[in-house]
Amino acid sequence: MVTLTREACEEYAQEVQKLSTKLMELIALSLGLPENRFNGFFKDQTSSIRFNHYPSCPIPHLALGVGQHKDIGVLTVLAQDDVGGLQVRRKIDGEWISVKPTPDAYIVNVGQIMQVWSNDKYESVEHRVMVNSEKERFSIPFFLTPAHYTMVKPLEELTDDQNPAKYRACNWGKFFITRKGSNFRKLNVENIQFHHFRVSNIKKRGGVHRKIRHLTVTVSRHR
Numbered sequence: 001m002v003t004l005t006r007e008a009c010e011e012y013a014q015e016v017q018k019l020s021t022k023l024m025e026l027i028a029l030s031l032g033l034p035e036n037r038f039n040g041f042f043k044d045q046t047s048s049i050r051f052n053h054y055p056s057c058p059i060p061h062l063a064l065g066v067g068q069h070k071d072i073g074v075l076t077v078l079a080q081d082d083v084g085g086l087q088v089r090r091k092i093d094g095e096w097i098s099v100k101p102t103p104d105a106y107i108v109n110v111g112q113i114m115q116v117w118s119n120d121k122y123e124s125v126e127h128r129v130m131v132n133s134e135k136e137r138f139s140i141p142f143f144l145t146p147a148h149y150t151m152v153k154p155l156e157e158l159t160d161d162q163n164p165a166k167y168r169a170c171n172w173g174k175f176f177i178t179r180k181g182s183n184f185r186k187l188n189v190e191n192i193q194f195h196h197f198r199v200s201n202i203k204k205r206g207g208v209h210r211k212i213r214h215l216t217v218t219v220s221r222h223r
């Protein structure tokens with residue numbers, strides 16, 4: 001039995017938000033942008049935290065952990081215990097690769113908004129969670145998402161004639177509401193995705209960009 005107080009959750013949210021701001025500054029620099037380039041998007045951010053509990057199951061492959069998906073936000077900062085179960089999909093062969101839990105480390109997933117902002121320079125990774133046959137598992141993802149009024153589109157500094165925008169603009173608030181409202185209702189229909197806003201028929205020009213899909217960040221935790 002785990003007891004969480006509101007104060008502990010709020011304090012945790014504030015700290016992980018600060019970490020996310022720092023990560024966004026580093027990502028901005030990695031894209032050749034000013035350190036504070038993303039700050040404005042998060043003034044009225046809609047970020048959220050989820051507390052996941054995965055009970056054990058003697059027949060894990062018949063149990064639903066979390067089905068395959070790509071996170072839709074900007075970044076996900078995931079704290080997990082030492083049980084394991086998170087798997088990422090290797091793009092070249094579609095193989096599911098287990099992410100071994102590293103003590104005192106977060107898993108940072110690139111979300112689809114980051115993919116759009118960077119015009120595919122960063123790429124969101126598909127992942128899923130398998131449950132464990134003996135042990136229950138806990139994880140706490142922090143989903144960094146921008147203000148609801150943000151129009152999500154490739155940053156102008158990262159596009160030009162040689163490298164045109166690969167996505168049309170999309171209002172984050174509307175996208176989120178549409179997705180939430182349709183979730184799990186129509187299992188045979190793909191939920192709204194950012195790739196639906198991809199501009200079709202863009203000719204590939206120039207070289208292949210290096211894709212950055214998955215980061216592991218080690219942080220010291222206050223005990």
Ligand SMILES: O=C(O)CCC(=O)C(=O)O
Nearest residue numbers: 052066080086129139141
């Ligand atoms: O529990 C995990 O390791 C990941 C959960 C997840 O992918 C999600 O909540 O989006």
Ligand SMILES: [Fe+2]
Nearest residue numbers: 069070071127
């Ligand atoms: Fe996820």
